[in-house]
Amino acid sequence: MPQRMDQYKSMAGHFVQYRPLIRELVTRDLKVKYRRSFLGYVWSILNPLLMMTVQTIIFSYMFRTDIPNYPLYLICGNTLFTFFNESANMGMVSILSSSSLIKKVYIPKYIFPLSRVTSSFVTMGFSLAAVLLVMVFTRSPFYWTICLFWVPLVFLFLFCCGMVLALSALTVYFRDMQYLFGIVTLAWMYATPIFYPIEQLPGFAQNLMKFNPMYHFINLFRNLVMYGNIPGPNTWIACAVSSGAMLCLGLWVFRKLQRNFILYI
Amino acid sequence: MEGNMPPVVVDVDHVSMRFNLAQEKTESLKEYLLKMVRGQLMFNEFYALKDVSFKVRKGESVALIGRNGSGKSTMLKVVAGVMYPSQGACTVNGSIAPMIELGAGFDMDLTARENIYLNGAVLGHDRAYMDEHFKNIVDFAELWDFIDVPVKNFSSGMVTRLGFAIATEVTADLLVVDEVLAVGDFMFQHKCLMRLNEMLEKGTTLLFVSHSSEQVRMLCKRAVWLDHGVIRGDGPADEVCTMYEQAMRNGEA
Numbered sequence: 141m142p143q144r145m146d147q148y149k150s151m152a153g154h155f156v157q158y159r160p161l162i163r164e165l166v167t168r169d170l171k172v173k174y175r176r177s178f179l180g181y182v183w184s185i186l187n188p189l190l191m192m193t194v195q196t197i198i199f200s201y202m203f204r205t206d207i208p209n210y211p212l213y214l215i216c217g218n219t220l221f222t223f224f225n226e227s228a229n230m231g232m233v234s235i236l237s238s239s240s241l242i243k244k245v246y247i248p249k250y251i252f253p254l255s256r257v258t259s260s261f262v263t264m265g266f267s268l269a270a271v272l273l274v275m276v277f278t279r280s281p282f283y284w285t286i287c288l289f290w291v292p293l294v295f296l297f298l299f300c301c302g303m304v305l306a307l308s309a310l311t312v313y314f315r316d317m318q319y320l321f322g323i324v325t326l327a328w329m330y331a332t333p334i335f336y337p338i339e340q341l342p343g344f345a346q347n348l349m350k351f352n353p354m355y356h357f358i359n360l361f362r363n364l365v366m367y368g369n370i371p372g373p374n375t376w377i378a379c380a381v382s383s384g385a386m387l388c389l390g391l392w393v394f395r396k397l398q399r400n401f402i403l404y405i
Numbered sequence: 406m407e408g409n410m411p412p413v414v415v416d417v418d419h420v421s422m423r424f425n426l427a428q429e430k431t432e433s434l435k436e437y438l439l440k441m442v443r444g445q446l447m448f449n450e451f452y453a454l455k456d457v458s459f460k461v462r463k464g465e466s467v468a469l470i471g472r473n474g475s476g477k478s479t480m481l482k483v484v485a486g487v488m489y490p491s492q493g494a495c496t497v498n499g500s501i502a503p504m505i506e507l508g509a510g511f512d513m514d515l516t517a518r519e520n521i522y523l524n525g526a527v528l529g530h531d532r533a534y535m536d537e538h539f540k541n542i543v544d545f546a547e548l549w550d551f552i553d554v555p556v557k558n559f560s561s562g563m564v565t566r567l568g569f570a571i572a573t574e575v576t577a578d579l580l581v582v583d584e585v586l587a588v589g590d591f592m593f594q595h596k597c598l599m600r601l602n603e604m605l606e607k608g609t610t611l612l613f614v615s616h617s618s619e620q621v622r623m624l625c626k627r628a629v630w631l632d633h634g635v636i637r638g639d640g641p642a643d644e645v646c647t648m649y650e651q652a653m654r655n656g657e658a
Binding site: 158168171240242243244245246315317320399 | 424505514519523526530531
């Protein structure tokens with residue numbers, strides 16, 4: 141047991157020493173991502189806006205929804221889920237794609253998944269400008285609760301860190317995790333009320349939804365940003381517990397598997 | 406006796422390194438499950454290092470020599486902390502500057518300038534430290550004309566130069582060098598050897614892998630000869646190199 145404590149302690153010590161590396165890796169990701177595009181970072185704002193426009197047109201003609209301010213409802217859910225999806229996709233292969241480094245230099249390996257999640261998080265930061273634009277254009281009222289918008293994002297960030305740690309470690313051993321998880325995210329997206337209201341679901345599905353962490357994160361975000369109300373303790377507990385549990389699970393899986401990465405990459 | 410000797414920097418203590426040579430690499434969940442069902446998950450064991458022990462003290466320059474596949478690089482990777490030994494332990498007291506493959510940490514899409522900071526961070530240095538050493542690095546690599554060119558447009562010699570310049574600009578207690586001097590033109594090789602000699606004089610400890618007995622004799626005072634994962638000779642560089650060359654000439658391995 142004490143040995144394990146030491147391991148976690150040295151993990152934390154490394155974290156301080158290698159913080160500059162996380163910073164460099166995140167800047168690299170961002171630079172490389174938009175290096176060759178004419179509009180650069182504007183894409184991070186433009187892309188969610190265009191997505192929202194297309195979806196608003198489709199969903200308001202095809203399915204009649206009576207959600208007030210549907211564009212804002214959509215873009216709130218989309219922004220959070222896009223971060224979830226992107227960090228999972230980019231983070232999963234982070235160990236494999238850094239194999240040339242891992243084989244040659246000692247670096248704490250969790251740096252790679254964490255930096256990928258962080259760079260997706262920064263990209264989401266840009267996309268929040270799109271949310272703000274939509275709020276202005278749809279004349280959505282600004283409540284004071286909007287100041288708390290970062291709380292669900294932090295919960296989501298921790299959740300994604302845990303998930304991506306576990307996924308990136310598993311992907312080293314099983315390369316087809318990428319394709320498998322692609323299906324999982326697709327199913328997960330439809331199982332999360334992003335473009336439909338939860339009330340539209342039958343009763344049992346609404347109960348099941350309580351086990352979907354993404355629902356809680358998005359719900360908390362919408363409540364704070366769109367509706368100006370602070371949800372009851374249940375939502376907060378659900379967010380905190382799911383992100384904490386996922387982070388612990390991720391760290392545990394990663395720590396178990398990382399020793400033999402070198403033999404498989 | 407112990408008290409007068411300089412402190413031990415590298416302590417390789419009965420290290421064995423075992424690999425599972427899967428006949429076919431199982432890389433996907435689907436394959437893994439299929440093979441498990443058929444009971445085909447079998448491995449061939451292979452020892453790259455067998456019970457290797459040696460100590461390197463501060464200020465020593467030690468070469469690892471041996472044929473291809475004798476375990477030299479595996480040994481270096483264990484010392485660098487990249488691989489964990491299957492048995493035994495390897496402890497390093499102090500910081501390591503690894504030069505196992507120069508330019509390993511470069512991102513080809515980034516420019517030389519950006520890569521210097523990235524590679525510095527890989528070695529554990531922050532931006533301020535790299536700012537300080539930036540000029541020296543580019544001077545040594547002779548790359549001022551190409552500083553804002555993406556590294557993918559560099560020749561392999563240029564990449565090596567940049568990598569070497571970054572790795573040696575850093576002051577570390579232990580320098581681990583794996584055959585990196587094989588690339589680069591004659592002039593640059595000479596410059597690198599000078600740089601390594603300079604660092605040795607300042608008290609850096611060196612662990613060096615090379616095929617070239619000439620380089621080993623020039624740089625190192627002591628040599629360890631590995632043969633099929635076992636130590637076959639350990640002593641003054643000149644003697645061990647001669648032994649090794651003789652064995653090679655006699656056509657045995």
